[in-house]
Amino acid sequence: MAKIAVYMTGGIALYKGIEVIRSLEKDGHQVRVAMTTSATKLIAPATLHALTHEPVLTTLWGQSNSPVPHIELADWSDFAIVLPATANIIGKMANGIANDAVSTTLLATAAPKIVIPAMNTHMWENPAVQRNIAQLKQDGVRIIEPATGVLAEGYEGKGRLPEPNEIINQLRLIINGLDRSLLSGKHLLITAGGTREAIDPVRFIGNRSSGKMGIAIAEAAAYAGAHVELILGQITVPQPVNKQIKIYRVESTEEMQAMVTKLFSASNILIMAAAVADFRPVQIAGQKIKKQPGQEELGLQLVKTTDILKTTAAKKRSDQFVVGFAAETDSLLQNANKKLESKNADLIIANSVAGNDSAFGSDLDQVTILQLGASPIKWPKMTKKEVATKLIQLLATKIK
Incomplete structure (x- = not known):
């Protein structure tokens, strides 16, 4: 089974990531988590620590037995999943910016990366975000498209994080090595x-x-x-x-x-x-067959x-x-x-x-x-x- 690093950023859909992590562990994978500072305001790192039984990386300094914790996590990973991926982290990944524990570790990661965006529909449709998504695809990053539905702002649009069962179904196919063009045109x-x-x-x-x-x-x-x-x-x-x-x-x-x-x-x-x-x-x-007396x-x-x-x-x-x-x-x-x-x-x-x-x-x-x-x-x-x-x-x- 795979070693999977989950990178959690400060999107309101962050809570759905807990169920995805549980499903990955039920499938037999070993999961470790890294969180941005914004993500820690929504879910306490202790929750993810208790769930994975692994330390949660939140800073580049003084939080691990490893002298270089972000490189250790990057080298350990078979897959890197960004969930949810905000416009901020997508922009950092597309442009090689490394200014916190999550973006620095992702930049050092050679393992396949899977990005699952979640944001307001106007942010998702912004040309800058779409340019960054196109760049990530060109760089070989897998994108699980956001869903259409009611957003946190109260109106409908594309940008919702897909439901956990939909995410885990797609992750299983990626992790199991299924080629997206294998049956193209069939x-x-x-x-x-x-x-x-x-x-x-x-x-x-x-x-x-x-x-x-x-x-x-x-x-x-x-x-x-x-x-x-x-x-x-x-x-x-x-x-x-x-x-x-x-x-x-x-x-x-x-x-x-x-x-x-x-x-x-x-x-x-x-x-x-x-x-x-x-x-x-x-x-x-x-008509309904009725029991008859003595039958x-x-x-x-x-x-x-x-x-x-x-x-x-x-x-x-x-x-x-x-x-x-x-x-x-x-x-x-x-x-x-x-x-x-x-x-x-x-x-x-x-x-x-x-x-x-x-x-x-x-x-x-x-x-x-x-x-x-x-x-x-x-x-x-x-x-x-x-x-x-x-x-x-x-x-x-x-x-x-």
Whole structure:
């Protein structure tokens, strides 16, 4: 895992940085913090010290066992994150100014830098700030764009610090080494979540899919430059907010099939991460089914749903690549190989949904990659975000 230095400056959105630091630590990274004098007026350094169990750098003088603390922190870092980045620190970084602990340490840092701006919309739109942002990009600094919304001043505009979960999602992709141009110009069609098959207006047949895996893949693909169309069934997590991800909501397997059919021809890659129902009721009751006096059983007649993966893969062109998932409770590789052979998929991602190892709803997953004519490749257990990043890197090698 990485050694990450977080540089906190005096923006009012500073409080969001605490949650980002906690998430980085939960991901297993080692985090240290440096603060400007203005930042210490908003959050006490003792808070960050308690959170990271590391000393907080606030001055160039007399605060560390190291004779040159800012160089020690700069050399220690695998990544440097500026959060929030005020117009002041952006200007200093763009022009090589080093007049406090934060700006001096950043100037001495050779590690990749990630800047997350937050300021008033008029400041953000100021030509001087935009020149400085352009210079940082030219210097190889990654910029996570500010969000649009209600500002501290009470009116709307671009300049808000993105929400912590959005920041951490982008940081994970950067830290995991995903190239922003890897899928530039490519179209990915992805399904995620579970389908529901109605029994009556109240009840349905469903499954425990959360949608985490498919959404993580969509976010990774968008970060890698792809245009993503994401078909969502029922999910238990927030749907992604990204201008490169277009979302379609469906409920039943047949609705998902219709949407996949409509969108498939424009895609380079189809990833069927959704957990679709294999059967649906023959008839849907028009009103809620009521228990009758003395009734002990209720029979449902079910009929097979359309096999979306098989039906769609049968129509793929030579320039299209189709990925399916095999979620199994037993005989994982045997069942997944049958799926690979019978459904004309190019690649199957096999994972277990049995007992305590179930991937449903979990942040972790352990998958095996199956391809025709190749030995299975078992990936180690990792977060679904990491699986998504690794999958996108693999798929980039499969298409021209």
